[in-house]
Structures are given as C-alpha cells and as structure tokens.
Amino acid sequence: MNRRGFLNGALAGAALVTAYIPSRGAWAAKPDPKDKAIKIPSLDGQLVLAGPLLQEAADDFGHIISSAPVAVLIPGSIHDVRKLIQFANKNGVKVGGMSMIGNTHSTYGQSQVAGGVVIDMSALCEIHQISATEAYVDAGVRWSELLEATLPLGKSPPTLTDYIDLSVGGTASVGGIGGQAFRHGLQVDNITELEIVTGKGKLVTCSAKKNKQLFDAARAGLGQVGIIVRARVRLIDVPPMVRVYTAYYDDLAAMTSDQELVIDDGRFDYVEGFAEPGAEGWVYKIELVKYFDPQQPPADAALIGDLAFTDGTLNVADSDYFSFANRVVAVVPILQSFGLWDLPHPWFDMFVPGDQAVDFIEGVLAQTTPADVGPFPIIIYPFKRAAATAPALPLPPGENCYLFSLLRTAIPPATAAGLIAKNREIYEDLHEIGGKRYAISSVPFAQQDWKDHFGAYWPLFVCNKLEYDPKNTLTPGQGIFSW
Numbered sequence: 001m002n003r004r005g006f007l008n009g010a011l012a013g014a015a016l017v018t019a020y021i022p023s024r025g026a027w028a029a030k031p032d033p034k035d036k037a038i039k040i041p042s043l044d045g046q047l048v049l050a051g052p053l054l055q056e057a058a059d060d061f062g063h064i065i066s067s068a069p070v071a072v073l074i075p076g077s078i079h080d081v082r083k084l085i086q087f088a089n090k091n092g093v094k095v096g097g098m099s100m101i102g103n104t105h106s107t108y109g110q111s112q113v114a115g116g117v118v119i120d121m122s123a124l125c126e127i128h129q130i131s132a133t134e135a136y137v138d139a140g141v142r143w144s145e146l147l148e149a150t151l152p153l154g155k156s157p158p159t160l161t162d163y164i165d166l167s168v169g170g171t172a173s174v175g176g177i178g179g180q181a182f183r184h185g186l187q188v189d190n191i192t193e194l195e196i197v198t199g200k201g202k203l204v205t206c207s208a209k210k211n212k213q214l215f216d217a218a219r220a221g222l223g224q225v226g227i228i229v230r231a232r233v234r235l236i237d238v239p240p241m242v243r244v245y246t247a248y249y250d251d252l253a254a255m256t257s258d259q260e261l262v263i264d265d266g267r268f269d270y271v272e273g274f275a276e277p278g279a280e281g282w283v284y285k286i287e288l289v290k291y292f293d294p295q296q297p298p299a300d301a302a303l304i305g306d307l308a309f310t311d312g313t314l315n316v317a318d319s320d321y322f323s324f325a326n327r328v329v330a331v332v333p334i335l336q337s338f339g340l341w342d343l344p345h346p347w348f349d350m351f352v353p354g355d356q357a358v359d360f361i362e363g364v365l366a367q368t369t370p371a372d373v374g375p376f377p378i379i380i381y382p383f384k385r386a387a388a389t390a391p392a393l394p395l396p397p398g399e400n401c402y403l404f405s406l407l408r409t410a411i412p413p414a415t416a417a418g419l420i421a422k423n424r425e426i427y428e429d430l431h432e433i434g435g436k437r438y439a440i441s442s443v444p445f446a447q448q449d450w451k452d453h454f455g456a457y458w459p460l461f462v463c464n465k466l467e468y469d470p471k472n473t474l475t476p477g478q479g480i481f482s483w
C-alpha cells in the first residue's frame with residue numbers, strides 16, 4: 001500500500017480532535033461541557049487522537065526509542081500547519097511540544113514527541129512545478145517521487161542520498177549526503193528556497209537573498225526553528241545511463257588515496273566506498289560511477305587505469321540512472337522479509353577530518369566485528385569540505401571530510417544498548433580529533449555535547465531558536481533544548 005492509501009485507511013473512522021482543554025492540557029474528541037474546552041480552528045486536514053497513525057509516530061527506523069504523541073495532524077494544506085501552531089501559541093498548548101515526521105527514518109527518536117502533537121508532513125506531497133533549473137515541491141515529497149518526475153526531462157537533483165525513500169523536508173532538516181557530495185555538496189546546499197512555518201506560526205519564504213537568517217537556520221537545522229512546508233530544489237541535466245565501477249583494496253589508505261585522487265580531478269560523478277569483512281579482517285571496496293549517454297560510453301581505461309585496487313577485483317556494470325539511484329529502496333523488501341528492517345538500528349554516521357580519516361577509521365574497525373554491524377554496509381567516502389556550505393551543519397575543518405557510517409543492526413545476542421554504548425565510546429574519540437556526529441545517529445547527547453557539537457555556531461543556534469521558536473515547541477526529540 002502506498003503512503004496515501006495508508007493515510008486514508010488510517011483516517012477512516014479515526015477519533016478526531018475537536019477541542020483543547022486548557023485546565024487538563026489535553027486534546028479532546030468530545031469534550032465534556034464542564035471542561036471549558038476551546039474549539040480548534042477548522043482544518044483542511046485532520047487532527048487524529050488515536051489509532052495506527054499515533055503508533056507509527058511513536059516509532060522510527062531505529063526502533064530504539066518510542067515516545068507516544070497524543071495526537072497526529074494530517075495536514076490538508078500548509079495553512080493547517082500554520083493554524084495549529086498559532087492555536088497552540090495563543091492557547092498556551094505545550095504538552096510535550098510538536099514534531100514533524102517525513103518518513104520517520106531517523107534512528108533515535110529525533111522525530112518523536114512524548115505527549116505532544118506530531119505533524120505528518122508526508123500528507124503534503126505535491127510536486128508543484130519543475131522548470132529547467134529547479135523543482136518546487138511540498139516538504140512531504142520523497143526524493144524517489146521527485147526523481148521519477150524529473151528524469152523524463154533529463155534532470156535530477158544534484159545530490160541524492162543512497163536511499164531515496166526519504167522526504168525532502170526530512171533530509172533538508174539534517175543535511176542529506178550521497179556520493180555526489182564531493183562536487184555538489186549535500187542536499188541542503190542544493191535547496192534554493194524554503195517556505196517555513198516558524199515556531200511563532202508565521203509562514204515565511206526564505207532563501208540566500210530573502211530572510212537569509214531563517215534560511216540558514218532551517219537548512220540542517222534539526223527542525224528547531226520551523227516546519228519546512230515547501231522547498232525549491234536545484235536540478236541539473238543528467239544523462240540516462242550510469243556505469244558503476246567497484247573494486248577491492250586490502251589497505252584502507254590505498255582506497256582513500258584513490259578516492260581523493262578522483263574527487264580532486266573530478267573524473268567521476270559519484271564516489272563512495274565501503275568496508276566489508278574479508279578472510280583476514282576488513283577489506284575495502286571502492287564504488288565509482290560515471291554518468292553517460294548510450295552513444296558515448298565511458299572510456300574505462302582512462303577512468304580506472306591508474307587506480308591501485310587489487311588485480312582481478314574490478315567489476316563494471318551499467319544501469320539506467322533511476323535503477324542506480326533507487327538501488328537501496330529495491331532491496332528493502334528482501335530485508336523486510338528476513339525481519340531485518342524491524343530490528344533495532346543504532347546507526348552511527350560520522351564526519352571525520354580528512355587528514356585523520358585513515359587512522360581513526362582503522363582504529364574503530366579494529367574494535368568492530370561484523371556482528372557489531374550486521375547486514376547494512378560500513379560506508380567510507382570523502383567529500384570536499386568547501387562544497388558543504390550550510391552554516392547549521394557542523395563539519396570538521398580541513399580540505400576533505402569523510403563520511404564514515406556504521407549502519408548497525410542489533411541482531412541478538414548484540415543489543416541496541418550495547419551498540420549504543422559502543423557508539424558513545426567512539427564518539428568520545430571522534431570528538432577528540434575534531435570530528436562531528438551526523439544528527440540522524442543513535443548516540444546519547446547531553447547539552448554540553450550539543451554545545452561542543454556546534455562549537456562557535458552554538459550561540460547563533462540558540463539565538464535562532466529564541467527568535468523563531470521562543471516557546472521551545474518544536475522537535476524536542478532531538479534532545480537539544482529543555483526549557
């Protein structure tokens with residue numbers, strides 16, 4: 001069943017909120033007249049009080065934290081979002097705050113809100129316009145849907161996450177990184193305009209030229225300043241085919257040296273890499289992709305002739321652009337059929353300074369067994385620090401930065417708690433060398449950790465929160481602010 005079908009099914013017969021009862025701090029479907037309830041504004045969508053939508057909003061891809069909301073808004077328009085925030089502000093509704101869900105693919109409760117209201121942005125999923133250079137979309141649109149609409153026109157968003165069944169609003173709130181980031185930056189670097197309902201209930205359009213403070217605060221802003229309701233996303237021309245080169249290395253430094261060579265000279269369109277269990281410890285697999293027109297296939301020798309991978313390990317495969325972009329989504333049914341999608345996923349995605357990447361990653365892998373990770377990959381690839389420009393996304397200094405991802409699944413006897421404790425230990429070492437945690441991760445963070453994480457940006461981060469969400473209503477699941 002698609003998302004729209006699920007929402008319609010879940011809404012059928014659901015108890016709907018009609019009023020708020022200030023004396024009890026509660027939402028109600030049929031308030032008792034004694035309760036002096038305040039009627040909620042009329043909505044184009046629905047505010048739901050019980051049922052499968054609430055269960056879904058109390059879970060995420062991590063399956064580690066479960067915080068139940070008291071209601072879920074299925075907005076019928078962006079005005080519903082604005083009306084609900086304004087209503088909450090006017091009537092002192094706090095009860096746990098409010099949070100947004102795109103596709104609930106965070107791993108540590110980031111989109112959840114205990115006792116509050118979740119705004120299910122997946123209900124707003126219209127692609128409004130596609131021009132030669134950009135797409136204008138609702139925040140609930142998934143990157144897979146956008147790509148399906150743009151590829152017939154020969155266009156694609158410049159950077160795609162490895163898994164594209166994620167919402168535009170969800171990755172705009174965290175960053176959105178993929179193998180094209182070395183050239184194009186993250187997805188947040190390719191968003192040219194946002195429409196946001198701030199925590200004060202104002203609908204504001206912002207960009208690098210207009211309301212820049214809000215634009216900078218919201219991109220990778222972890223949902224702290226507002227609800228992203230629409231976005232303009234840059235598009236580039238892409239050829240219809242991709243050639244994927246993979247090859248193995250016994251030595252991490254040899255792989256990263258080749259990765260850095262090819263991101264420097266830009267001969268490929270996409271650069272990633274992985275650690276995999278080998279016969280005698282970890283081995284490393286580079287993944288390099290060249291886009292092409294079928295009339296002009298890539299010159300293989302010129303692309304890979306000088307790379308230092310192990311002889312006999314090269315694999316070359318062609319596919320159409322969409323199949324490549326959608327490759328992870330395509331294996332989800334298999335993972336689901338083995339129950340692996342439903343196990344806890346204490347993922348830890350790290351940004352490691354380029355000049356320390358090999359030592360750090362080797363150190364972590366020396367303490368990591370294949371059983372500590374499970375069936376998802378360990379990802380290792382560099383990107384140019386200068387391509388990543390969103391101020392709210394802290395990254396280590398230096399010319400190159402590595403994404404290093406331990407995409408863990410807690411398969412018994414491994415436990416989520418045990419793997420999270422390992423994540424925290426690794427975080428201490430990462431912090432020591434100036435590395436940063438990607439916010440989707442499962443690593444317990446106290447407020448001092450957040451201060452360290454944002455570093456020099458922390459005072460501005462706090463000022464933005466006070467400016468746009470002074471009542472601290474939005475996205476408590478990130479665990480940043482507690483007043």
Ligand SMILES: Cc1cc2nc3c(=O)[nH]c(=O)nc-3n(C[C@H](O)[C@H](O)[C@H](O)COP(=O)(O)OP(=O)(O)OC[C@H]3O[C@@H](n4cnc5c(N)ncnc54)[C@H](O)[C@@H]3O)c2cc1C
Nearest residue numbers: 102103104105106161162163167169170173176177223228
């Ligand atoms: C299988 C898989 C593969 C992944 N691959 C990648 C990858 O290659 N690269 C990468 O960068 N990430 C990747 N991720 C992580 C993913 O980008 C984040 O988890 C992202 O936040 C998920 O988007 P979502 O739509 O599910 O958002 P959610 O998890 O629903 O929300 C994420 C955060 O953003 C907030 N939020 C959601 N929508 C809005 C909105 N409209 N306005 C304001 N705040 C909002 C939420 O409250 C929450 O705090 C992957 C995740 C999974 C499960």
